[in-house]
Amino acid sequence: MPLQHLVEYFNDRLGREHRSSFRPFILEEGKVSGLFGPIRIDSFFAPLRQTLKPTVIAGHTTQITVTPNRNQHLYTNEIETLLANNSVPATDFESIINFDRLCRTVHMLNYLTLAHLEGVLFLEVDPRHILGIKQDHGVYFEEVITRCGLETKNVVIVLAVNSQYTHYYQELINGLENYRHRGYQIALKFDYLGQETETFDLIAKISPKGGGQLAPPPTIYCVAAN
DSSP states (O other): OOHHHHHHHHHHHHHHHHTOOOOOEEEETTEEEEEETTEEEEEEEEEEEOSSOTTSEEEEEEEEEEEEOTTOOSOHHHHHHHHSOTTSOOOTTHHHHHHHHHHHHHHHHHHGGGTTSSSEEEEEOOHHHHHHOOSOTTHHHHHHHHHTTOOGGGEEEEEEEOGGGGGGHHHHHHHHHHHHHTTOEEEEEESSOOOHHHHHHHHHHHSOOOOTTTSOOOOEEEEEOO
């Protein structure tokens, strides 16, 4: 499906879900951007190379670039309301979830223009997104991936590990397991130097336990923070 049609699809989908005419995804000069309140979000891709084989590209990481939204017609709280799933009670993490989904959809649409690149796509997910979703992690974004003609195995969910969420590790592990059951690969990005035993214990808990002879378990990566 042409990129323009995909952009229109996701704008139409949001409109149907929230009974709104707001269209946050725009396509200009072959690139997709997302509008969120006063900002405009774009994608930046960088190759991720293997440590022992630096010539081998494992995939590409994504980062957002932010510029002012000069054509803002709605205030931030109105946009967050439109992006929210009104069928469920609001939570403290609602705006984080909405922003996270918007960014990843922008990245996925832009990734389609880079399909010739090697490896898989690494998408960082905010820990608060995982904690804010109580079950079925990855279902919403799986629909995005499928519509783009890809599979969940093409995507690596990246979780930044830091001391702020030490007491929520079990909830985060449960969320990552949900992603993995849907076929996503998993990566940990360490933003701090914790105790060695804690680090390896966390890795051990989310490491694949075996997928049988016909279905090997997805890979788990460890990514060093910049």
